[in-house]
Amino acid sequence: MSSLSPPVKKLWWNEPIHKSELMWISLVFVWGLIMTFMMPYWHVVGKQNLGTETYKTTPKAFQASAEAFVEQYTVRNEGPRNYPVVAPPAGGDVYMIARLWDWWPILELKKGESYRFHLSSLDWQHGFSLQPANINIQVLPNYEHVFTLTPNASGEYSVICNEYCGIGHHLMIGKILVVD
Amino acid sequence: MTNHIFRTCPDTGLKFHDSAEKLMKANAVAAVVFLLVGGFYGLLVGLTRWQAVHLLPADDFYMVLTAHGINVLIFWMIFFEIAILYFCSSVLLKCRLATPRWAWLGFALMLIGAIANNVVVLQGSSSVMMTSYVPLEAHPMFYLSLILFAVGALIGCFVFFGTLVIAKAEKTYEGSVPLVTFGAITAAVIAVFTIVSGAIILLPTFLWSVGLVGEIDTLAYRLIWWAFGHSSQQINVAAHVSVWYAITAVVFGARPLSEKVSRTAFLMYILFLQLASVHHLLADPGVSSNFKMFNTSYAMYLAVMASMVHGLTVPGSIEAAQRARGHTAGLFTWLRKAPWGNPTFSGMFISLVGFGFLGGITGVVMGAEQINVLVHNTLYVPGHFHATVVLGSTLAFMALTYWLVPVLFRRELVLKGLARWQPYLFGLGMSGVALFLMGAGTLGVPRRHWDIGFAGTGGITHEFPAAAYTMLALNGMSVILAVIGGAAFCVIIVGTLLFGKKLGDEKMAQPCIVAPVTDEEYNANGGSAFAIPGTLVLAMVFFVSFALYYFINWKYLAETWGIA
Numbered sequence: 001m002s003s004l005s006p007p008v009k010k011l012w013w014n015e016p017i018h019k020s021e022l023m024w025i026s027l028v029f030v031w032g033l034i035m036t037f038m039m040p041y042w043h044v045v046g047k048q049n050l051g052t053e054t055y056k057t058t059p060k061a062f063q064a065s066a067e068a069f070v071e072q073y074t075v076r077n078e079g080p081r082n083y084p085v086v087a088p089p090a091g092g093d094v095y096m097i098a099r100l101w102d103w104w105p106i107l108e109l110k111k112g113e114s115y116r117f118h119l120s121s122l123d124w125q126h127g128f129s130l131q132p133a134n135i136n137i138q139v140l141p142n143y144e145h146v147f148t149l150t151p152n153a154s155g156e157y158s159v160i161c162n163e164y165c166g167i168g169h170h171l172m173i174g175k176i177l178v179v180d
Numbered sequence: 181m182t183n184h185i186f187r188t189c190p191d192t193g194l195k196f197h198d199s200a201e202k203l204m205k206a207n208a209v210a211a212v213v214f215l216l217v218g219g220f221y222g223l224l225v226g227l228t229r230w231q232a233v234h235l236l237p238a239d240d241f242y243m244v245l246t247a248h249g250i251n252v253l254i255f256w257m258i259f260f261e262i263a264i265l266y267f268c269s270s271v272l273l274k275c276r277l278a279t280p281r282w283a284w285l286g287f288a289l290m291l292i293g294a295i296a297n298n299v300v301v302l303q304g305s306s307s308v309m310m311t312s313y314v315p316l317e318a319h320p321m322f323y324l325s326l327i328l329f330a331v332g333a334l335i336g337c338f339v340f341f342g343t344l345v346i347a348k349a350e351k352t353y354e355g356s357v358p359l360v361t362f363g364a365i366t367a368a369v370i371a372v373f374t375i376v377s378g379a380i381i382l383l384p385t386f387l388w389s390v391g392l393v394g395e396i397d398t399l400a401y402r403l404i405w406w407a408f409g410h411s412s413q414q415i416n417v418a419a420h421v422s423v424w425y426a427i428t429a430v431v432f433g434a435r436p437l438s439e440k441v442s443r444t445a446f447l448m449y450i451l452f453l454q455l456a457s458v459h460h461l462l463a464d465p466g467v468s469s470n471f472k473m474f475n476t477s478y479a480m481y482l483a484v485m486a487s488m489v490h491g492l493t494v495p496g497s498i499e500a501a502q503r504a505r506g507h508t509a510g511l512f513t514w515l516r517k518a519p520w521g522n523p524t525f526s527g528m529f530i531s532l533v534g535f536g537f538l539g540g541i542t543g544v545v546m547g548a549e550q551i552n553v554l555v556h557n558t559l560y561v562p563g564h565f566h567a568t569v570v571l572g573s574t575l576a577f578m579a580l581t582y583w584l585v586p587v588l589f590r591r592e593l594v595l596k597g598l599a600r601w602q603p604y605l606f607g608l609g610m611s612g613v614a615l616f617l618m619g620a621g622t623l624g625v626p627r628r629h630w631d632i633g634f635a636g637t638g639g640i641t642h643e644f645p646a647a648a649y650t651m652l653a654l655n656g657m658s659v660i661l662a663v664i665g666g667a668a669f670c671v672i673i674v675g676t677l678l679f680g681k682k683l684g685d686e687k688m689a690q691p692c693i694v695a696p697v698t699d700e701e702y703n704a705n706g707g708s709a710f711a712i713p714g715t716l717v718l719a720m721v722f723f724v725s726f727a728l729y730y731f732i733n734w735k736y737l738a739e740t741w742g743i744a
Contacts, residue, residue: 002429002696003436003497004272006355012439018710021441021493024719028488031723032481035730039473039549042734047742048550054466080639114742119465125313125398127557127626131642133740134624136556138464140398141315145465150742158642160634162557162626164309166316167239170630171637 050137051147059122062144066095066118070105079106079175093118096159096174098126098139100166103159103174111178114150127163130176136162151178184276190685192587192693199280200270200343204263205588206287207336208581211259212673214294215574218251219666226613226659229652231633238630242307245628247298249310253569254329254412255294260577261367261419262287262336267584268364268422269343275352278342286335293329296321309628311405314385314396323386327379334375337368359436359443360429363422366446370453371415378408399466403458410457416569417487418449420531420576424494427528427576430583431519433694434501437493437710445493448486455479462552472549484544491536492719495529496712504701504709511714527579527603534607535572538614539564541726551733553743557628560621567614570662575607578669583692585673591680592688595672602672606665612658620651 001008009015017025043049074084084105088094090113097104099122109115119128121141128137137145151157161172185198221244227235228244236244270277277283299321300306306318344365347353357365381404387393425442428434436442458475461467495515502514519525542564546555555561586593593599625632625648632648634641702709 001435002433003359003425004429005358006353007439010355012356015438015440017438017441020712020716021437024492025489028485032485035481036477039477042550046550048553048737048740050463050553050743052468124316129626131624134554135741135743136463136553136558140465143399143465148744152741160626160642164628170238173634173637173640173642
């Protein structure tokens with residue numbers, strides 16, 4: 001009689017459990033509780049809890065909001081695509097458009113200040129991947145995701161796309177500049 | 181019962197119903213063919229990611245990546261699992277297979293679906309990845325072929341359930357079903373949930389692709405698609421854990437330490453595992469934190485607990501059986517004296533260790549709500565699931581195949597010397613793939629990305645650290661190693677089917693199944709028949725690695741930007 005045959009003892013559910021198994025089950029259960037506790041705990045003490053504030057939108061409406069934002073706070077144009085560099089006030093709203101195949105506009109943020117990001121796609125699904133900070137967020141069309149980011153170091157950051165979005169996926173790249 | 185032809189295997193004593201046997205052969209052969217096809221695509225993917233080689237142009241890369249995922253994650257796995265279901269019902273319960281004609285219909289639908297899917301993907305108009313996230317659109321045949329395949333697989337599941345009913349009615353076994361059959365039942369129940377979820381999302385998507393439905397909501401698509409996409413991997417887990425137990429029985433004559441514990445752990449897969457599919461949406465908008473935490477902790481950690489229980493009881497039952505057979509000295513004599521040259525055992529054990537250490541730990545860590553932001557859609561994700569699905573499930577299925585093919589086809593295995601080494605070759609290669617992909621992902625390298633050098637963007641680039649390029653090169657080399665291992669498997673199996681020495685009714689030179697360990701043997705060790713000190717030490721090593729890696733990632737998270 002092995003694992004390939006019916007149980008040796010017909011009333012197998014009445015058989016006692018060996019203590020080595022019991023010990024392991026208890027340990028694993030407690031570990032599960034610890035891991036369960038860690039997530040709400042991090043919501044209280046941790047500084048990395050992705051906000052889930054979301055609004056239904058349309059590509060047209062989101063594009064209009066983003067364009068108004070860019071118009072108001074553009075400080076210069078630069079880069080190979082001559083994109084606007086937008087420097088919003090600290091603590092303010094920030095818009096970034098994901099579309100085939102770029103991120104628009106370029107943002108200039110201050111280190112240590114918080115910004116309310118508004119993120120949406122004008123077409124397919126995209127993946128906001130901020131490098132080298134390694135923050136990765138799914139971007140969906142028709143959903144405007146609002147969350148706060150607080151840069152903790154100055155420098156030039158790249159936004160690349162890590163959700164496959166067709167043949168130009170690997171060309172999709174944008175910039176966020178963080179200044180002191 | 182007169183119309184049903186049975187044969188008794190001279191080596192194993194197992195009873196094979198003629199129809200079940202033919203269906204198992206057909207499904208297993210189809211599985212290996214799609215493994216071969218999908219594995220070849222995997223080679224092309226790995227060699228393209230290796231930036232210095234960069235084999236394929238972008239459009240071919242995305243096309244081949246789509247085909248690679250679907251062939252190995254769905255077709256190879258499900259064909260093989262249907263064979264396992266028929267084995268666990270008809271053969272283990274010594275029962276005729278229910279409605280063989282329906283089973284053949286199911287097989288035909290699966291085969292047509294799988295071939296049609298390959299054709300439509302290779303035509304280039306459906307490079308949408310396995311996930312086919314809307315509004316990215318594939319050819320209608322892409323969705324239709326997957327639906328056909330799913331219907332076929334669903335029929336297979338119901339043939340399995342029907343066979344259980346017949347076995348019960350005709351009293352072909354006494355008491356409860358064997359543990360391995362019980363595990364297969366959980367796999368089949370999860371399969372039904374999976375396939376129904378797939379139908380709920382793929383049917384409207386198909387209608388949308390032909391213009392009959394206006395719009396598919398992207399978030400709803402992701403939620404329901406993952407109820408299908410992730411659950412399909414839970415079928416694999418339930419199936420390969422059953423295979424682990426089956427191999428402990430075949431190689432060691434082992435029984436579970438406790439039927440109650442092992443069965444409860446299987447049951448927990450049904451109750452909790454596929455609910456946790458929401459961990460694919462941890463970086464999504466529109467899903468609340470409470471919803472995310474609930475689904476990754478309550479629902480997931482109980483399933484994790486189930487896997488960790490199996491992780492103890494599978495090697496534990498080997499240890500108990502080995503100790504009962506006299507390998508009692510020290511902590512690890514039982515393990516040292518295991519048949520490491522038998523690919524059925526070595527494959528199973530590498531699968532167990534790889535699935536736990538590389539696949540299990542990383543899966544739980546990245547399934548924590550906040551940590552997920554560090555890894556979502558990076559190469560870490562494919563790294564993780566190459567450890568679970570390839571190193572875990574695929575290698576376990578290969579290990580079983582080495583045992584099953586001679587029994588089923590009555591032919592002696594060819595190239596036995598190569599077979600001895602194959603699990604090590606494949607296991608080493610695939611461990612490398614998993615580790616180096618995860619390493620690259622930790623450095624932020626995106627998944628499903630043709631060129632992390634960003635040539636062609638008109639001068640806007642990002643410089644990944646040199647280590648990322650090294651990781652991708654090492655991944656490419658590991659892919660080559662794994663593909664050699666995978667090809668060796670296919671050559672051995674196909675070679676055996678074509679050229680293996682026919683066994684007929686002769687017994688094999690070496691017995692291919694070990695007699696079950698008896699109560700007397702277990703009790704010869706005194707009261708501690710199921711004491712497993714060696715396994716406990718290994719389990720504690722696992723636990724400490726798990727806890728360390730878990731907290732390291734929280735520390736890593738604390739170092740990035742503030743996110744709220």
